[in-house]
Amino acid sequence: MQIVHAPHLPVRQDWLALRSEPVLEPELLIVDAHHHLWDRQTGRYLADEFGKDVASGHRVVSTVYVQCRSMLRQDGPDAMKPVGEVEFANGIAAMFASGAYGRARCCEAIVGGADLTLGAELDAVLETMLQVSGGRLCGIRNPLAWHASPEVSSSPVTPPRDLMANPVFRQGVRALGRFGLSLDAWVYHTQLDDLYELAHAADRVTVVIDHFGGPLGVGPYAGQRVAVHAEWKQKLARLANLPNTRIKLGGAGMNVFGFDFPTRELPPSSEELASAWRPYFDTCVELFGVDRCMFESNFPVDKAMFSYGVLWNTFKRLASAMSADEKSALFSGTAATTYRLAIPGDKT
Template sequence: MLPIIDAHHHIWDLAANRHPWLQEEPPIPFRYGDTRALRRNYLPADLRRDAARQNVIATVYMEAEHDPADPLRETRWVHEVAAREGLPNAMAGAAFLDRADAAEVIRAQAAMPLVRSLRHKPKSVARAGDYDPAHRIPGSLRCPAWRAGYRHLADSGLHFELQTPWWHLPDALELARDFPGTLIILNHLGLPADRSAEGLAAWREAMARLAKAPNLRVKLSGCCVPGRRWTPELQAPVVLEAIRLFGAERCMVASNFPVDGLLASYDEIMDGMRAIIAGLPEADQRRILAGTAAETYRIAL
């Protein structure tokens, strides 16, 4: 079984840390539905149990929307866990790019040994039909204050983790071109939840344009469809199209666990990914399963 680097997962201890999206009532609206099933501790032992069959050789922690008042506290906690448990091997921290302390937080995150990238989910519109590139929504990819904070990433050497729906990918392409020194890692395939012929065609067009920017990588993850179980048949069209557009050298698998555990087991996701890419050359499979993530997050194999 070829080795895997899980390039995007979470851990949390709800007794030790505060995650408003998980703990507050009522639950926030979420693309997969009710999040109450996630209100339990999820620690390295739980991830290792879920991934026991998969030959996972390293992992990358993704910030889990910890208390926004202190994004560095989450980073310090993850370092303590990694020192004790042996994972994660790298991480993406949080920074709020439109806040006055953005530059200070970015510098502090960059000084942490495991931090390779940062995430701040930009504001977006809920539907493709509502997207208007002329609108500069506060906190969005086109927001001047947000972009002013983003500018500091280039000096820090950190990558940016972008989670936004595909209809905002024209903004992402502009961002990539305006700041070519910062690597953007698109989370969750641009969230292609609409699997109608029209929805897939629009997603494909947006991804094809984005692929023209060389400073882009794509995570083959987080592509669950609400109300439907994760299957290779459901996911192959978006996974294989992303690989075709970006190439194996710019694509990496990830579990998004435990969040995607709402609709799939760890084995269903990773066995499914292996099945989807089984027809590719072994060198490409190795890149997608581990090589791209190792290179991107500077993980020694």
């Protein structure tokens, strides 16, 4: 896989500070179903930084750490280097479990990054990850987002074009089922048919579609939001027909979605964001139902466009017409079920 310059927008704390909102529904339980932690040339976002965001006033009780190539092992076989990321995330989880960083149990579930094209070597890697995860490893993610246009880029890693159709990769995905692990998949809307074939071929594995399923708004898709929405919805409907699929609602702070909020004088309000994302939210809930949808922050990537507090206000505005049970599913229940989390008030 080719490593390229990180395409993420810079986080401007002084700009974000220009927008402050009171917290809506502060007692609503939240599981942040998708975030990252790292210390790299583009910035530092570790326990201190994430802990401050989580303490923004919303009732975040648990979070899911997702693979982003942080803290890979320097030494040893290449296949085992991603074990270092699981060790790192588990260490951060232990810090939050101590209570020294607030109420939230951050990184309580971990989505690691074992290379699913390893073939016979994969079992040993997954077994080692499970051993070092403190029982927190729940899934695996490999880079999958690919597009021919150089203007469409959302990751420092560019995977092979047809990775999802690779028989060895598919074998690796099916192997996750034997270990009780799910697959997280970040793909663009142009790849949803390929993801359908993959999810259909691995029907015993829960496949979690990241970031609204990637409806693009840049490069060839700039100014084509209505046409893209129609194509995205049609492809996403096929995936929703597979009972082993789930979807994360979020990630729209990435530049590939094509929103111009970072260019404005003031950061967006939760009302502005909710208006912009409403078509995606409504479609996902219509297709998957609340029991297969979950909210995510995708921080710190999306922090370039809005603060953590404004983001969760946005989600609460999007779900304002929902019943209490529907809100519970969207904000915590689906994530807890998918990633095997016990949350306060859980009846199980």
